[in-house]
Amino acid sequence: MTFFESEGRTAAALAGPTPSPRPVRAPDLVKDDAQALDVAKRLAAQFAPDAALRDRERRLPWAELDAFVLSGLWGITVPRTYGGADVSNGVLAEVTAIISAADGSLGQIPQNHYYALEVLRVGGSHAQKRFFYERVLAGERFGNALAEIGNKDFKRRTRLTRAPGDWHIDGQKFYCTGALYAHWIPTLVVADDDGRDVTYLVFVPRAAQGVSVTDDWDGFGQRVTGSGSVRFDHVAVQPEWVIPFQTSFDRPTTIGPLAQIIHAAIDLGQARGAFEASLPFIRERSRPWIDAKVARASDDPLTIAQVGDLAVRLRAAEALVRRAGRAVDAAQAEPTERSVAEASIAVAEARALTTTASLDAGSRLFELAGTAATLDGLGLDRFWRNARTHTLHDPVRWKYHAIGNFYLNDKLPPRHGAL
Structure with missing residues (x-):
């Protein structure tokens, strides 16, 4: 049985290092498409007045993100069988557009959160889905560490090393939108599978030892998306946090x-x-x-x-x-x-x-x-x-x-x- 097919592993085995603190309470539960749109419109009205100030002063939107998560909108793509609203993709897009009209940075921050949820839905085991969907509905958010810079060949160099009792990640990422604010950082890695490099997505706890998130994004736009650097120095990970990625495109x-x-x-x-x-x-x-x-x-x-x-x-x-x-x-x-x-x-x-x-x-x-x-x-x-x-x-x-x-x-x- 391969590591990503380990249906029988317990939630405790998945838990690992404690992520950053959750919001002060459990998020609201959005029940359907109509409620998702209503909540997005309410939040947009709340976010819009200070959008220019956040942009000009590069003021990171911690309070706004907490309100965003507590609204329940970060869990709207979780399937109904796991307790979510499972909204249509048109509604997901409209929710994103509504928030982005108010503040483009706030609209972009959860993009990779939803992306990771889709990778999980397509390639994750039942145990992985149950664990991570529960985390999302409890208020935890995903960032990303997908892209790398400094090389023109598009080959990923962040590597997952697997040895008995020692699975770890080493590498450097950039354009890591949302990682600064995340509880988990879904990270694209390569690992050796029978002599060839295969790509996986690893959900890495933001608080894990060896994870360094640097707020060094200085683009002239989307200024407060937290799209800077993440470094992994021998970061220990659990097999149950690893999701097939490359095979999901095969x-x-x-x-x-x-x-x-x-x-x-x-x-x-x-x-x-x-x-x-x-x-x-x-x-x-x-x-x-x-x-x-x-x-x-x-x-x-x-x-x-x-x-x-x-x-x-x-x-x-x-x-x-x-x-x-x-x-x-x-x-x-x-x-x-x-x-x-x-x-x-x-x-x-x-x-x-x-x-x-x-x-x-x-x-x-x-x-x-x-x-x-x-x-x-x-x-x-x-x-x-x-x-x-x-x-x-x-x-x-x-x-x-x-x-x-x-x-x-x-x-x-x-x-x-x-x-």
């Missing part, structure tokens, strides 16, 4: 589409936030161009047309995200080569348009609002900075390639986390 699964629809939703939220911020500014503070011969900027016919164009693009992006959510739902229910490919393409289409919409809305905010909108104290530049930073997660040009190859040549897209 067959059709929805790990990639699930990850990508959340990214699309973050960009959609950024676009909404910029669009919604531009409207009152144009109405109340902007000047009309002299040749418009009107008293108010909101009566300028060219401004009106530009706002209409943005609105149409935004509505189109929303429609594609909703459509992609239905495709991911269908692929989760019946994962076949075709259904997963169709979900990947639907999500790629959504990402192509949400990328454009978020960048366009953030840029045209200034074009339409005018010079007064550039004043630093307003913080309106955060929408474009956040969108530009997040949309670099993976290149949209390859989305178009995958989409075109699918329709023109019936070529199924590759299966990995970026499609």
Whole structure:
């Protein structure tokens, strides 16, 4: 029996080092799609007023994250059989977009938390699912340590060494969104399996000896996502914390589409936030161009047309995200080569348009609002900075390639986390 098939291991065997303290109470239990959306709207109204201040001062959102977790939203993808709401992927995307419109960093922080839950759902044993789903419903959050920098060959060098009585991890990661705030850090590692390197996802306790999380993310956008470095120095791990990863892409699964629809939703939220911020500014503070011969900027016919164009693009992006959510739902229910490919393409289409919409809305905010909108104290530049930073997660040009190859040549897209 392989280590990840150890159904009979107890919860105590999985527990290991105590993670960081949980929230002060157990989170609320979100019961269904409608409640998830209502809770997200309430939180967004709570998060929005200080978003510019958090961005400008790089003020880490500890209190906001606690409120986010206590709301129950971090557990909404847990399957019903394990006590969660198991919301649809369209609702997961909409929840993410609602929070991202209020604060793009807060919208991104749980992305890899949901991603890890999907890897667990696809590849974990019943014992692993029971243990980690319980942790999430109790208020513990997952970060990530997936990416590595300094090498151009995309080979992972963080290694899991397995010896009798001594399983440990050594390596260095970057772009570790959420790790700073996490109780567990799902970490991509390579391990030797009969002479070849195979990739696994290891749930590493944030408080484990040898784990060093450094808040060294200094990107000009998404400033408080905690996307810095994690180092592992001979970090002891348990076999029961190790989930198959590479083999989950050897067959059709929805790990990639699930990850990508959340990214699309973050960009959609950024676009909404910029669009919604531009409207009152144009109405109340902007000047009309002299040749418009009107008293108010909101009566300028060219401004009106530009706002209409943005609105149409935004509505189109929303429609594609909703459509992609239905495709991911269908692929989760019946994962076949075709259904997963169709979900990947639907999500790629959504990402192509949400990328454009978020960048366009953030840029045209200034074009339409005018010079007064550039004043630093307003913080309106955060929408474009956040969108530009997040949309670099993976290149949209390859989305178009995958989409075109699918329709023109019936070529199924590759299966990995970026499609």
